[in-house]
Amino acid sequence: MTMPETKECPFCAETIKYNAIICRYCQQKLPVANKEGTFPDQQPLEPNENKQPATKLDISLPSIQSTFQKFLQEEIRKDNHTLMKAGILLPV
Numbered sequence: 001m002t003m004p005e006t007k008e009c010p011f012c013a014e015t016i017k018y019n020a021i022i023c024r025y026c027q028q029k030l031p032v033a034n035k036e037g038t039f040p041d042q043q044p045l046e047p048n049e050n051k052q053p054a055t056k057l058d059i060s061l062p063s064i065q066s067t068f069q070k071f072l073q074e075e076i077r078k079d080n081h082t083l084m085k086a087g088i089l090l091p092v
């Protein structure tokens with residue numbers, strides 16, 4: 001099994017070195033072939049937990065935040081001392 005020595009540049013169609021990462025003719029960055037001879041850029045997207053961890057609980061949602069803040073502000077109005085005891089301090 002031998003590796004091809006040359007390939008065709010996908011941008012300018014000139015024959016360039018197979019392992020070239022930048023075309024010598026048009027200076028375009030070329031997709032780098034891996035050991036299997038396939039181009040990662042051309043592969044269909046596969047689920048990859050390491051690269052993109054799924055966020056199941058997004059507490060930074062504005063609606064949840066405002067609801068929580070409203071709740072806290074009402075609690076503060078009801079009983080300021082309870083929250084102070086719990087250690088919750090909010091700029092009101």
Ligand SMILES: [Zn+2]
Pocket residue numbers: 009010011012013014023024025026027028
């Ligand atoms: Zn080229």
